[in-house]
Amino acid sequence: MSRIIESNGFTNETLGWDAWLDVVDLERVTPEQMAVLEESHPQAKVSDYYLFLVHQPEILRQRSIAFNAIMYAPGGMSRAERELGATVVSRLNGCVYCASVHAQRYTQLAKQDEVIEQVFDDPYTAGTTPREQAIARFSIAITERPGAITADDIRDLKEAGLNDAEVLDLLHSDAIFAWANRLMLNLGEPVFPSK
Amino acid sequence: MQTSTSHAYDPAEDLVDRLAGLSPESKTYQTRHERAKVAAATQGSYNTLFSPELPGLTLDERLLVALYASRLTPSDSLAAHYRERLVESGTEAEWIRVAESGEPDQSPTTRLAAMLEFTRKLIRNPVEGDREALLSLTQAGLSTPEVVTLSQLIAFLSYQVRLVAGLQAMKALEESV
Numbered sequence: 299m300s301r302i303i304e305s306n307g308f309t310n311e312t313l314g315w316d317a318w319l320d321v322v323d324l325e326r327v328t329p330e331q332m333a334v335l336e337e338s339h340p341q342a343k344v345s346d347y348y349l350f351l352v353h354q355p356e357i358l359r360q361r362s363i364a365f366n367a368i369m370y371a372p373g374g375m376s377r378a379e380r381e382l383g384a385t386v387v388s389r390l391n392g393c394v395y396c397a398s399v400h401a402q403r404y405t406q407l408a409k410q411d412e413v414i415e416q417v418f419d420d421p422y423t424a425g426t427t428p429r430e431q432a433i434a435r436f437s438i439a440i441t442e443r444p445g446a447i448t449a450d451d452i453r454d455l456k457e458a459g460l461n462d463a464e465v466l467d468l469l470h471s472d473a474i475f476a477w478a479n480r481l482m483l484n485l486g487e488p489v490f491p492s493k
Numbered sequence: 494m495q496t497s498t499s500h501a502y503d504p505a506e507d508l509v510d511r512l513a514g515l516s517p518e519s520k521t522y523q524t525r526h527e528r529a530k531v532a533a534a535t536q537g538s539y540n541t542l543f544s545p546e547l548p549g550l551t552l553d554e555r556l557l558v559a560l561y562a563s564r565l566t567p568s569d570s571l572a573a574h575y576r577e578r579l580v581e582s583g584t585e586a587e588w589i590r591v592a593e594s595g596e597p598d599q600s601p602t603t604r605l606a607a608m609l610e611f612t613r614k615l616i617r618n619p620v621e622g623d624r625e626a627l628l629s630l631t632q633a634g635l636s637t638p639e640v641v642t643l644s645q646l647i648a649f650l651s652y653q654v655r656l657v658a659g660l661q662a663m664k665a666l667e668e669s670v
Contacts, residue, residue, distance in 0.1 A: 367534060449662055463524060473652045485627065
């Protein structure tokens with residue numbers, strides 16, 4: 299289940315991440331900053347990413363509520379399919395760190411990884427089923443041409459079997475990774491353990 | 494900052510619904526508000542990022558970045574919204590013109606030029622936003638918390654524009670059947 303997949307500079311290996319500018323010193327955080335770190339992520343206090351974003355705690359707090367509600371809330375589209383959308387968007391935006399994290403989560407939830415290999419190889423043809431192909435197509439469309447999304451793009455998802463709640467969950471997952479990628483990709487860099 | 498963000502979420506004041514043209518009787522509205530936490534945190538993010546009390550970047554700087562990002566995407570509805578807020582806020586017409594139809598290097602200050610140039614990279618092709626691009630902001634005088642605000646702002650706009658576009662398309666399909 300946990301084979302290493304590497305293609306086009308992307309990997310499902312566990313990576314580290316370093317900020318390019320100064321992070322907040324955990325010894326000097328305000329009570330507000332500490333509260334936001336604790337509600338954002340279990341590892342936030344030892345993560346450069348959260349310690350950098352907590353320079354503006356209220357912005358991070360709202361972002362974390364949105365992110366966690368989109369990726370983890372019960373009901374609607376399966377969590378595995380939300381992770382698939384996230385991985386496709388991260389692959390297109392070139393966020394190697396995000397792609398590794400969400401490829402792993404997809405595999406843990408879906409108990410398979412064939413589609414991940416396809417996304418890393420060529421996202422434009424990825425998908426082992428018509429439903430996965432439709433999820434990949436929409437994730438590409440909303441990433442590359444947000445100014446030109448039409449009813450046809452939604453109809454394509456409906457025809458592949460997604461209901462309204464699932465369409466919304468996919469839209470949310472793809473959109474929140476437009477956000478997440480622009481932090482992970484543009485504020486620091488992945489650290490490769492074995493290279 | 495607390496004053497604007499600690500207010501309870503009021504769906505009647507939701508900006509994304511307004512920009513996407515969603516009203517409570519539409520199925521797309523109802524689907525969206527099943528995910529109440531997401532709608533509230535989206536509005537909460539907007540309120541925080543455009544709060545006059547947010548320390549660091551001025552509100553005018555944040556609105557200029559938002560207008561420029563909306564124009565590049567492009568999103569007419571978001572560009573019109575941020576332009577309206579700039580006019581309300583009394584921003585000089587020349588500054589608005591740069592964000593609306595000019596280029597970053599025509600900015601009246603090197604600080605705004607650096608911010609718009611960074612915005613262009615992250616909106617058009619985020620992989621161009623490398624270490625050198627980030628350091629160009631600190632060289633133009635931005636503090637680290639200001640860099641965090643700018644990056645979160647551009648990233649949020651990338652999310653907001655896709656959310657609005659997707660909801661508009663869901664609404665269009667709903668109305669076509």
